[in-house]
Amino acid sequence: SGYNVAVVGATGAVGTRMIQMLEQSILPIASIKLLASKRSAGKVLHFKGQEKVVEELVPDSFRGIDLALFSAGGGVSKKFAPEAIKRGAVVVDNTSAFRMDPDVPLVVPEVNEAALSRHHGLIANPNCSTIQMVVALEPLRKVYGLKKVIVTTMQAVSGAGNRAIKELHDETQAVLEGKDYEPQILPVSGDKKHYQIAFNPLAQIDVFEEDGYTHEEWKMIHETKKIMEDEDIQVTATCVRVPVAIAHSESVWFELDQKGATVSKLQELLKKAPGVVVQDDPDNQIYPQAVNAAGKKDTFVGRIRPDQEQADAFHLYCVSDNLLKGAAWNSVQIAERLDALNLLRVPK
Numbered sequence: 245s246g247y248n249v250a251v252v253g254a255t256g257a258v259g260t261r262m263i264q265m266l267e268q269s270i271l272p273i274a275s276i277k278l279l280a281s282k283r284s285a286g287k288v289l290h291f292k293g294q295e296k297v298v299e300e301l302v303p304d305s306f307r308g309i310d311l312a313l314f315s316a317g318g319g320v321s322k323k324f325a326p327e328a329i330k331r332g333a334v335v336v337d338n339t340s341a342f343r344m345d346p347d348v349p350l351v352v353p354e355v356n357e358a359a360l361s362r363h364h365g366l367i368a369n370p371n372c373s374t375i376q377m378v379v380a381l382e383p384l385r386k387v388y389g390l391k392k393v394i395v396t397t398m399q400a401v402s403g404a405g406n407r408a409i410k411e412l413h414d415e416t417q418a419v420l421e422g423k424d425y426e427p428q429i430l431p432v433s434g435d436k437k438h439y440q441i442a443f444n445p446l447a448q449i450d451v452f453e454e455d456g457y458t459h460e461e462w463k464m465i466h467e468t469k470k471i472m473e474d475e476d477i478q479v480t481a482t483c484v485r486v487p488v489a490i491a492h493s494e495s496v497w498f499e500l501d502q503k504g505a506t507v508s509k510l511q512e513l514l515k516k517a518p519g520v521v522v523q524d525d526p527d528n529q530i531y532p533q534a535v536n537a538a539g540k541k542d543t544f545v546g547r548i549r550p551d552q553e554q555a556d557a558f559h560l561y562c563v564s565d566n567l568l569k570g571a572a573w574n575s576v577q578i579a580e581r582l583d584a585l586n587l588l589r590v591p592k
């Protein structure tokens with residue numbers, strides 16, 4: 245007994261972590277099917293020590309599947325998620341394809357698990373930077389309310405996939421050796437120009453949209469309001485790609501609705517919060533770091549301090565593994581919660 249699970253994009257940066265998270269999961273798993281493009285068909289991966297051959301994704305891949313985790317790009321999700329649902333699979337989609345659809349719950353279990361009960365066969369996994377920010381802010385919002393957020397992200401290249409990780413490595417080596425290197429992926433593989441990421445932060449993640457904001461920045465704005473179910477929270481973001489392989493770091497300024505918060509009260513709330521580890525001890529130089537967060541499921545929070553000019557406003561600094569809590573772990577956690585709530589089936 246257990247679920248028949250499919251991973252779509254199984255060979256990718258997120259897909260390989262989805263397999264790891266499923267291996268560690270409490271979810272009862274009867275079988276696993278690894279799907280990718282034709283390019284990877286026949287490649288051998290492992291699940292719980294057993295060899296699994298990657299198959300080419302086709303509509304009938306989902307026959308007999310109960311749960312499908314998608315992370316192969318928005319186009320693949322748009323085309324194949326309906327095929328999966330039609331064949332009875334519940335889809336947890338890590339792409340941005342359906343996140344803002346009013347019929348699709350956008351879920352971070354620590355924040356809005358109740359939204360799961362409204363699913364029609366598909367649950368969207370939010371943007372990686374949004375997830376860790378709402379995990380850090382929700383425990384404070386619950387007690388003090390949240391008026392405004394200004395966030396600057398420092399995002400790892402793995403958010404742009406395995407080819408971007410390789411570009412960071414190869415390009416860094418080329419720069420160190422004084423050799424030429426032609427960037428081909430970053431900042432955005434599909435955009436017209438490509439720039440050096442080695443030793444060079446890039447203030448562009450995803451394509452530019454209206455008002456000079458990038459699509460990534462709009463995702464943080466819209467998704468935060470949807471997950472917190474409050475259109476009145478003022479959110480603005482600047483998203484920056486930095487020469488880091490894994491784990492996003494964020495500088496978050498926030499204004500609370502109510503008076504009375506202090507740094508120690510906020511620290512106490514975060515120490516009790518699910519999915520949060522407080523690392524905040526300036527006297528001992530303790531604060532979150534990407535190298536320590538990589539490979540972990542938690543969101544690490546530190547540098548909590550008051551704004552020096554504005555009442556009821558604070559800063560914090562948070563770091564989390566963008567491939568785990570930002571993607572694969574949050575998706576598997578959604579599946580675990582669906583199972584626990586008896587919601588892991590496509591409603592009639």
Ligand code: A2P
Binds near residue numbers: 253258284317407
């Ligand atoms: P493949 O290895 O066959 O290219 P990343 O985010 O690291 O770039 O990974 C993207 C994932 O999405 C990979 O597993 C990739 O498979 C998969 N993928 C990309 N395009 C398609 C497609 N058209 N059909 C199925 N899987 C795809």
